[in-house]
Amino acid sequence: MALLEVENVAKAFGSLKAVDGVSFKVEAGEIFGIAGPNGSGKSTLFNTITGIPFGPDSGKVRFDGNEIQGLAGHAIARRGLARTFQRETCFDQLTVFENAEIGATYANEARSGAKARDAAAEALAFVGLAAPSWGRRAGELSVFERKILMLATAIASDPRMLLLDEPASSLTKPEIELSVELIRRIAARGITILLIEHVLTFLMSLSQHLLVLNQGRVLALGNPREVIAEPRVVEAYLGTRRVAA
């Protein structure tokens, strides 16, 4: 049974169909990539799956066999479905450690006090945020450090699945390489990953399956190399065969 099943999900804003009948399945333990041009509905799809800030207008989202499309965002997070945001996001006025502690505590209500602190420390160390930085205000961190911290707060919540929204955006090439390595290590922990990314090399190097969206609809789905070679994908998204080669 798939860990995540998205079935005919739709979301509209007035007359604009941002997500229009999208269906796919993500198996436990895999890294599943989602690509698509700007405005294709990738982030809206993430929002409808996680209920943050809104759920779908119609369709079903099943996580571990249970329908979650009607649940509040925090309730979905507590079921083990964590997400990151396209823009590097953190709780600016809290310290680095407190940021991770929030993830360790609230998304996993079985943990509090020393257990939550241990989980926060382990997650921060795992992503490579050095202990001397734990007392710094998160708002003082660089873009890359904030992105890494966002991953740490997600890992601290001990999720079964992690939805990453363009983790490579605004990063330098060395930082992207570090991110690829980190995502591989996260997957090696047994966390299933659903990944949106514009940087195709990033997606290709990580994903076992690739879904391409265009105008809110599924354009192609399957093996990443085969998908990006499809002429309609090239036409709609890549624009040139040079990248696919």
Added chain:
Amino acid sequence: MSVIETSAPTVSAPPRAPGRTPWMTELAGALVGLLVLALLPLVVGDAYGRHVLIMVFIYAVVASNWDLSLGYGGVFNFGHLALFGIGVYAYSLLTKLAMIDPWVALVASGVIAVVAAVVVTIPILRLKGIYIILVTFGFAQLVMQVILSQSDYTGGTQGIVRIPGLYWFDHNMVRDAKFAYFYIALAMLALSTLFLRVFVRSRTGKSVVALRDNEEYAVSRGVSLVRQRMITLAASAFFTGIAGAFYAAYQRNASVEVFGMSLATIVLSMVLLGGTGTIYGAIIASFVLTVFAESMADFGAWRPMITAVLIIVVMLVYPGGIVGMLKALWGLATRRRA
């Protein structure tokens, strides 16, 4: 300098709260502050001076609790003074009409304010910004209109007079030059501040700041917006209601002026001037603004204008308020010493 470690990660034993002032240090500082305030009657010899300090303590409780919802929670609760007013009238009605013991009525007023805060939270649970201001301001006006309309019990525009005061065994509270009320007010401020600081340092307090900093991100980490917002407003209401009750017991009268914009503006000035999201800032600003206003009594109509200019100047130079100013000065001093 990057803080990312690219080598194999190691986990050291996590400290309790890295980057935060240790509890014992904060407690020691707060006790010193409390001791200084407790000794103030030795310096302030006259009853009027102690009256001013009692008013400072009342304002400080209301302002610091407002700082919890506004500064920490980021909830623009413009009905906060209505919670104070509810405390005033709850105490007045409980003691005068229901003949309940004043101390029991004092605590009950805090509980009633909490219930009112929960009621007002329901319509604003999913609102943001200006809409919260509108609803909470409307709530304050509604409470005032209810009190005015029930004049058989509340005295309407005349208010309530000869409200039973507090007592302390056989001590004469009326003819002790306000010593007893001074120390009761100080105890109320101390308990309120302890409660607020424990709250903001707790995991619930951190989640409240997380929601303020980034609501969607906090929700994505399992924080419930509805639950935490309700807890924040309820927590900010208890001592505000008690302060209202204490005010009624101390002044021995109640009027709808406590719902007016004048008092709300004064207390909001204290929250902003002190520096939001600090608790201590609102307390310091209550002291500074009240004492400053008293010292300018001879300036008549110029007094509020001078006070307003002072607030504007401080806020322009130090947007973080008095606490921001003190931090900047402390940073300057430590850099020079280094």
